[in-house]
Amino acid sequence: MELRGTIIEDTYAEAFDMWACRLIVTAVDGRWARAAAQEATGYGASIIGCDAEAGIDSVLDATQTPDRRAGVAMMFFTRSVDDLARAATNRVGQCVLTCPTTALFDGTPRDLLPTQTQRIPIGENISVFGDGFEQRAETHGRTCLRIPVMDGWFVVEASARAIPAVGGGQFLICAGDQARALQAACRAVDAIAHVPDAITPFPNGVVRSGSKVGAKTPNVGASTNESYCPPLREQVRSKLRDGVECVYEIVIDGLTRQAVEQAMRVGITAACGEGVTAITACDHGGRLGKIHLPLHKILKGKTDP
Amino acid sequence: MELRGTIIEDTYAEAFDMWACRLIVTAVDGRWARAAAQEATGYGASIIGCDAEAGIDSVLDATQTPDRRAGVAMMFFTRSVDDLARAATNRVGQCVLTCPTTALFDGTPRDLLPTQTQRIPIGENISVFGDGFEQRAETHGRTCLRIPVMDGWFVVEASARAIPAVGGGQFLICAGDQARALQAACRAVDAIAHVPDAITPFPNGVVRSGSKVGAKTPNVGASTNESYCPPLREQVRSKLRDGVECVYEIVIDGLTRQAVEQAMRVGITAACGEGVTAITACDHGGRLGKIHLPLHKILKGKTDP
């Protein structure tokens, strides 16, 4: 399969099950909502080393938030509900509770409430900070806690929903040089930014340290995937096509498989052309994830439910 | 003491000893250096709940970086050298190693090398990711490791310096309403941004959740400092002056006591006036830190060495 001169390999991304929550932070204006969201979703690139994979889903106007203020929707992904409760509570406690004028609400889209939905008591957990001065309040149609702080009350929804989600959507952009590979990656990330319910958790959305599961050293969970490293081409059994001198990976987490596939579709489409040799996906031999996301089917729009 | 109509209380901030490192991330252009630095210093507001307090010290031009590329200087603070090695290694591994075109170097200012300096082996630690394909290299006047990645080699200095530092510099801005308090806080943060070797680790540099050590609930390390919460004024023994309806805290970490004091000096000076009733500091009765930073002396420029 070929798109604007770029070969799309007939392979698939190995995605896997995760748990996710979508949280809305609001503030007195958009600048402060963004400040809180940026800090709360920072250092959230990969669960290999971070407590969660995190990112900003979208910027919200006053009609889209429970308290009719400017807001930002954040998303957090982990492997278990417990991990999610822990990471989300701590991130909200450190980066939202502390931030001027903010409030925090559950932001799970209404049409995404599967039967497996669970509740994580973020607000309840944080309310211990109130030291007995906190109050329970029904407000904005939600059960919230009001915690006294130095600029008034921090309003936080008592609990948020955790829903099953999909992590590890990904594709690789292979090009003849670094500049063209990176420009293609930027095109992909810009396109994915507009897809609802999907994030690219790495810095500016692009990864250059493709990894394999395990390493020669025991007890190391991940190490460089030498088959995709151009400098090692002569030393190893390389999976790089001739002429490929640089590869970037786009990693995607989504609330649903559909969101991840849509992100892969628009991202791959945007990346093709302009000196990009091939689009492929990292083959982990099934050791990473059980959800197969085949590139060709996704691009043709024929995907599994 | 009074400055532009604002009372400066005769009190002091309780700062404490920390360990810090200053790391320089470089990249193909300033945009990517910033992307890596922003992610690597995210979720780094307070060691109460984060593995480090982190922030961007300054943006560097090519003449200021070892590899003559655009760069950003990041700073990380923890309570012990071990914590620092762990946090810095993990943050660099997740957020810099992964980020297109970056390299990482020790960035401790040359004139700040006290006898207690220690080495944290960030590069050595991360090099396990190379899975045996990594190389040792003397380059840019440093001992570095070169780790193969999909866009070439990630160059990382083998070790970085950890130096004794000062955390918990702080002051409180007390005003008659939220808007004036926040505007004053923004003035302070903008001024502190230009002070070398000092950061304000919270979102956009401002804190609204002033805390006390401990809580009524056992085993809770910190809880709201009710004496500074305007909504609790009638219920508790408030430390707020009449008319104060909003308080923001500026928290500062610095590589030296001088840097923290300079940040407090320019921050307080910028915050005064425009409806700000008073500047004070949070009194923890000596339970927080042993370094006393007295506001009056600092403003007069008469401070201890």
Next chain:
Amino acid sequence: MELRGTIIEDTYAEAFDMWACRLIVTAVDGRWARAAAQEATGYGASIIGCDAEAGIDSVLDATQTPDRRAGVAMMFFTRSVDDLARAATNRVGQCVLTCPTTALFDGTPRDLLPTQTQRIPIGENISVFGDGFEQRAETHGRTCLRIPVMDGWFVVEASARAIPAVGGGQFLICAGDQARALQAACRAVDAIAHVPDAITPFPNGVVRSGSKVGAKTPNVGASTNESYCPPLREQVRSKLRDGVECVYEIVIDGLTRQAVEQAMRVGITAACGEGVTAITACDHGGRLGKIHLPLHKILKGKTDP
């Protein structure tokens, strides 16, 4: 009428007829589309002194642009079609033609094509830069010109639509101090940013130099509106309520009266409360514009077609 403690005066904004175009600039990624759009819409605050009032309407993803690349929609407003053709041509020629990888297309929303629509030959005008090497091309469903430049071809639609539009939508935010007034203004501008087909052309969307038509000095078109200046309260017949010490104006241009009214509605709604004394509009005694936009009716959603 009152909203969250803020009085809404029973008055109206004097808006006036303008001509407008909406242009889409696309580029290799969103960063370059924004760079071009920001430069092209700069120095476009008021037609009192600028050749056009200009601003960014919205950021577009690849599905929303003719050439399926990242884009930004810009809007330009003038008093006549000739002025619009001149300003838009020159701004595109200086700030888009020159900018790496960009292309330019007409972006008038399809449902906004009144019978009075006119064509302004932006692309035709600019094509003289091609010095005979330019080409006509049917591409992306448009009649375009291709002008050779140093990074390839600049594709620009031969002509764009000019449509009748509405300028001078406005309201005044009156508060007891500068900080609360400015915070309310930021709330308003953030809310209006999400309204399609409307812009706030001044720096960050807020105006502090309210003007009246004419001046004591002959041949001066506009001068400070002393009745709204707090410092002149004692010297002139002030229109300020007791306690108002700061006023900010939000100025809105829109492709339709409906867009301007919607922007006023969400902007006023967001601005109210938090120490804002009153919302009003500047009364020019009918000397400015013939379109009356009554605040009360707009807030109630009962407005003229």
Next chain:
Amino acid sequence: MELRGTIIEDTYAEAFDMWACRLIVTAVDGRWARAAAQEATGYGASIIGCDAEAGIDSVLDATQTPDRRAGVAMMFFTRSVDDLARAATNRVGQCVLTCPTTALFDGTPRDLLPTQTQRIPIGENISVFGDGFEQRAETHGRTCLRIPVMDGWFVVEASARAIPAVGGGQFLICAGDQARALQAACRAVDAIAHVPDAITPFPNGVVRSGSKVGAKTPNVGASTNESYCPPLREQVRSKLRDGVECVYEIVIDGLTRQAVEQAMRVGITAACGEGVTAITACDHGGRLGKIHLPLHKILKGKTDP
């Protein structure tokens, strides 16, 4: 001459005499100073079509501004003092006078006051807006005008200095593809951003529409320079080396010849390598400017006074 594999052609940029002013805008915080500066320097790419070439020189902290507030230094360049007075007055009147909390001061560096310095009465010109309510004031060590506005008084220095300056510093980055050319251009612009007293007036600092003086059509001042357009390679006498498929130009204006040369030096140095074939400068046969800036001498640091 060669640098990291890139050929530096033995040629020169044809720069020319301009007049310039450096103005400092201050505001309540850095955000508003930037908002005013960005608008005031917008639409200021080239005097071919704009009233001035304009850009931000640097962000200033409170110790660097007359009124001890956060600030930004802007620079404006024109061919004559009259044009400069007109453009600067109008830009300040439209984009600074109007912007919340700002003040405006002359910002010419003290060591750059040649004998030819002239005064442009920006503040005096704008003060007519005060309609008789303006006041003269000696403040911050300057002769200023205070103009009543809705958020208080706009303080503007009565006059600013116009000094002889240098425009048209430039160089061309020639590469084998668009992505590498643009990445090199970004490296150059990032490096130049740190050079004092020099700006790159085009969008994000990069130009792709290289022009020649005149055109086949009479009365057209500038048209595409076909000798540098890769798509026209076969049709014209091309000046492009074999394999060059994309060229970007960096244009620099500076308060002094030294500043322009320093900007060219760091910009060219940063651009070289990474697939850049050659650095050259546009030869206009002496029709553009009389100041010759030879690339080789500049890179060697041997330049005329």
